[in-house]
Amino acid sequence: MAAGGGSGGGSENFIPVQPKIYPSTRPPGSSDSTYWKSFKKKAVSQQVAGVTCIDFCPEPPYDFAVTSSTRVSIYDGESCELKKTISKFKDVAYSGVFRSDGQIIAAGGETGIIQVFDVNSKMVLRQLKSHGRPVRLVRYAPQDKLHLLSGSDDSMVKWWDVTTQEELLNLEGHKDYVRCGAASPSSNDIWATGSYDHTVRLWDLRNSKTILHLKHGKPLEDVLFFPSGGLLATAGGNIVKVWDILGGGRLIHMMESHQKTVMSMCVSKVVRSGQASHDAPSRLVTASLDGYMKAFDLNSFRVTHSAKYPAPVLSMGISPSCRTMAIGTSSGQLFIRQRKKQLDKQKPSYSSSILGSQGDDPQGESKPPVLRPNQFRYFLRGQSEKASEGDYHVKRQKKVNLQKYDRLLRKFRHTDALIYALKTANPKKIIAVMEELVARRMLMKSVVNLNGEDFELLIKFLCKYTAVPMYSRFLVALTDKVLDTRVEDLGNSETLKQQIGFLRSKVIEEIRVQQSMQELQGIIEPLIRASVQ
Template sequence: MVGMVGDGKIVAEYVPVSSKQFPKSRNPLSAESKFWRTFKRKVSEQQTFAVTCINFCPTPPHDFAVTSSTRVVIYDGTTCEVKKTISRFTDLAYSGSFRSDGQLLVAGGETGIIQVFDVNSRTVLRQLKGHTRAVHWVRYSPLDKLHVLSASDDSTARWWDVASQEVALKLEGHTDYVRCGASNPSSADIWATGSYDHTARIWDLRSAQSVLTLEHGKPLEDVLFFPSGGLVATAGGNVVKIWDVMGGGKLLHQLGSHQKTVTSLCMTKSTKSSSASVEESPRLLTSSLDGHMRVFELNSYKVTHVAKYPAPILDMDVSFSCTTLAVGTATGLLSVRQKKDRNQEDSRSSLVSEDTKLAPSRFRKQRVLHSNNFRYFLRGRTEKASEEDYVLARQRRARLAEHDKFLRRFQYQEALAAALRTTDPTVVVAVVEELMARSGLMSAISNMDIESLEILLAFLSKYTTVPKHSRLLVPVTHKVLDKCASSFGHSRELQQKVGLLREKVVAEVHLQESLQRLQGLLQPLIQASVR
């Protein structure tokens, strides 16, 4: 647009300086990472001793038992607050876990005695005696409320009849401590145990025999059946191995993402949500003494999410609704993270919609507006134009930013100072480009006061080494140093800013030199791989 001034000259209308646009960077968070980041910290408690076991109740509200020292603490699955504490142990307690209905809890101990507790009254209902050494792992059968399988340091696993407090089966075959086990989801008679003799054994309780032996190669800390029951995962050393049980114990995959011993495995349950989301399919979770928890996708066994904890992780578990994640560490730290249950929200929204459907018709009847109501004259403001309509856009006068006002009046030094006050690098770079196009950069940086010069040097030291700004700011930095060198001796702050700028440039030069050396090392390797 053009306009006329008094002497008849044609003057072009001022165009505001737009911020410098750069290509958008890729979001480093995948959909999987975004899902796990929705778990917010609910509880972070310090236990008296290392947290050796965490077990979620299969029934809602999915309370969870935390075994530490000589007690088992039961937390509420909704509020994550302490509900009950079971401390009837004479020595260290291990592997406190719920029965399938959540009414009973079984736990082993250092003394070798297995105890069965009533969750509500915390009374001891049964004591199973037979192991000669500590029992580090014990679980109720998921489909049978009357039997328990235990694993002990006496190199045996035992199948107990809880009602009679007697051993129904004694599973022998391991030659070292038996520290872990798992039940097959597809068959109540198939169990797996892991031992420090570097092997995992698959047991058929109908014959009381080991039907398959898996050579892991390291002392086993945990074993886990996949939901189908045809695959089993073993954790020992810093490696997790996936075995095909139906295929005769064939090794399918080996996951070596951890740096230290893998201590715990767990599997998320698949959800039945109608919307497509990452939590619909199961995920394999692993934790290690290196303090990392990793999430693996089961199709390609790729790591989709990693979480870091401040201490070595001994055990972890995820609730059956996949809304609560509990992690226990060797220092006694219990970390519980929780997210909102979408299924509950969907059910609440469905209840609200049902209530509106059942509401009387007089509440659902649309209100008729008349000309005596102010809302009558606001009709159509939210209506969208159709394809046949011609939309006449209102031309709004753009508000000029402070630096644009100075640029329009050719006050270059004030424009640069106003852009620096925004602390937005895209705005400052755009104003600097405009000043260079007008040949006004030198006039803008000459005779700057000490305060404005400090702000300019701080900006240059921060953004000159940034790759997307360095092409423009490096020559600007040279001009500022040449033009304002005489002012540096008048202020100690300016000398500090110049020293910081020099340190940033030296560090960037060293980085570029190391990258060039690395590039020289990689080029022969790339050429050799192509050949």
Template sequence: MAEQPSKLFPVKPKLKSKPRTTNQTSESKYWSSFKTHQIPGLISVRSLSFSPTTGHPFAVVHSARLSIYSSETLSSISTISSFSDAVTGASFRSDGRLIAACEISGRIQVFDRNTRGPLRQLKSHTRPVYYVQFPLLDKLHLISGGDDALVKYWDVAGQTPISELRGHKDYVRCGDSSPINTDIFVTGSYDHTVKLWDMRVADRKSVMEVHHGKPVEDVIFLPSGGLIATAGGNSVKLWDLLGGGKLLSSMESHNMTVKSICVGKIGRDSGEESNQSRILSVGLDGYMKAFDYANMRVTHSQRFPAPLVSVAFSPDCSTRVIGSSNGIVFAGKRKTKEKEKEESSSTLFWRVAPVKQPRREVLKPSYYRYFQRGQGEKPSEGDYVVMRPKKVKLAEHDKLLKKFRHKEALVSVLGGKNPENVVAVMEELVARRKLMTCITNLDVGELELLIMFVQKYCTMPRYASLLFKVAKRVIEMRAEDIRASVSLRSHIRNLKRSVEEELQIQRSLLEIQGIISPLLTSAVRR
């Protein structure tokens, strides 16, 4: 009875590691559609902020300068360099005409965006100021927080602080104003707390406090105004202000400190805002994460080649900018359908109208030509398509295996450079119970090829289980030939050396594991 092959041709290795396949969701496709453009040449990008007005230019704070970039072209519009010290933060006014910036020296300056001239200088902080912001829809006041642990509410026109808010016990590095009330804002500090302030309260004390558990790097209001998100350590936490500061969720997907967070919305292609908002977070581990706080899960993760320190998202959902510690801004631009229509309509006048093709007659089953359409005809909806099976082109070793010429198949594949094909042929021969017979019938030159292959690939994890067994059988069955050949003895010595080196590596790894395991166990218990 003729011997049957154990599998279909061409043969494929069982031990081949399967590639990792990820089903990309529609939301991942959305965030991936922001094509990254690098803006290099900056020094330590500390802060990013978008203008709320149409066009949405964004300000980049770096070194002792403040640069304004176009969100359309991602090119520099203007640069403000009227600073005596490093700039730490910036904020646009609601009409986009003024921009406030704070410095390490503790001074806050207000500039006209068009003329770049300083209009006001606010001096009251005695330590560096890292947070400054115009409240939403408020053109007359500013909020600032500094390393003197003070939060100040300023009268911009009079250049004087209206209120000096005390309560924090360490550096105040971040804050945000409420999207629904200009009198309410929050500030975050390195004392691990976030405080809620209401300027309508007479005693000027914080009306609520939440404890993040780590130095707070950033805090933002979510669009509803009743929730806030805080970032510190490797976690982003969500708090319910209307529920008395209740902790709703804690996202700990970053491996290192989270430096900045902002709110991003899912798409606005048709001109109307989407109700789906996400918390975008960046950290020193180089990752940007999108967090769906409605379903409490991370929906997208993207890696950048540098530690990230700031992130901002444009109000029209078309531009995303991320600042890194090495001075590169990763700006992502996404075209919306509305802009594509505008571009096509603006260039329509200059285009030559295409020649209209004559309308083809629709073929019906009652026509003779319906059954003589040929292979080039595309099937219409509802047609039953019978596909001709594609002819598989077999390699030389597959042809030999198909003819049951086992030794020739093994020798032919050993002469190639693809280890996966060699392993696949060996597995096929094992299934047919012919591998040992082939090894016995190999001459000295062919046996040398086999031993060289085993010596080269036996330490690879995906091939080791099979090749170590093959090596053992070869040494047992062909011991006399190995002793009689100088070249074979040399290859066996190389094989022994490779195995000893691999064993030494495994012992070292076990020693390292023994050292690390107690440390991890004690860290978890704490």
């Protein structure tokens, strides 16, 4: 209850009306959700067809290649603008990827030919011809500039010497389309490939043999080594499985959070403000044909964040700096999101910020400026000083900001306070003022004193919010008393008659809903009891 006082009383003795704090309808977002939501939409680019591959350059500024239809587009990693387009393909292009130094791009295609391009001139440097069917997988090793791996719909996996255009190894074992592959971070000689034959094979290029054979159970769309190299994630169908490679291919965990086929995966760090990148936790990020992008904690494998896109997602990529994210959909839309750069939190020295170069010491040591009484800063000294341990801090009394209805309540103008609160159209403030008037036993007297227009405001408010569960306990009883008290005034206005008719239909609908819920409760309760027994 607000403390009353005379019209000349000081506001420091008056407690303002405080609206109730109601339970939140949405749970607060986790720290991971806050991080992923910091990726703001930078651009939306419409491609010719579905975006089948997105690959970020390992070197700054982390440009990224987008493969769609018969072209590979290169976007700037900072501005996210289109820099170059490579369109020297006779048919649909697939899997445009950067070499480790970012100077070369290799891409497969529907023709079965692998083409190697110079990024700057867009010229075709090499053409690797051996596959008889479309090449959907092209990958450079992380530390190898001379060789690449390819996988084709002819079920073959080949290891190439790019400089001589020779096929060094032909890895046989898969029995269906080979659509995905990845190199181990710990060795350029260990590769994993996934096929539509539901299996994943680990190859040792030193002896051209399969060293591990994993059965995923669904056609494979993507495989991914974790940064340590000891774990492997495989995506096929709506299932993502995590395998312990060092433990002989033991299945660690299986995730079925998506409703449709998972098309792309990557591992990214969640770098929060003030945190070093090497200390940041890692997340497994997946994208699916159900239009969802989801992030998983690598310790518990639980979903920490999810985001919905308007079309099925075919490809996804996150830059090594964890600042830019690109999402490609089947409708050809390319969503580019970017986080703001973290500013350097190191404050400049006082001498350098105030005196500039004149305050620099020849020996590299900065000296504090000498302030004199004829300088304006002389009279401002000490204002930024912080209290040290043991100091007694005298806080300045905060000024109480009163709303207009608070000032009216302080002057005991109860009817005017109620009218002003109704005009704000804020239900929380209106109910707070009404409860204050109830505490003062002045609510119904204020209602009786309302004139025609102000009484219509009250009736409109009651019609709108009486059925809202958050306010119904208080407003249902108030509506009943208001209608009994002002029953004679209700027939004098056509507007009031319409509002009362609307309130009547709303009450009838609410009663119908409650009856339906009770019937549903009667159906569910026996089922719950039977399941418990």
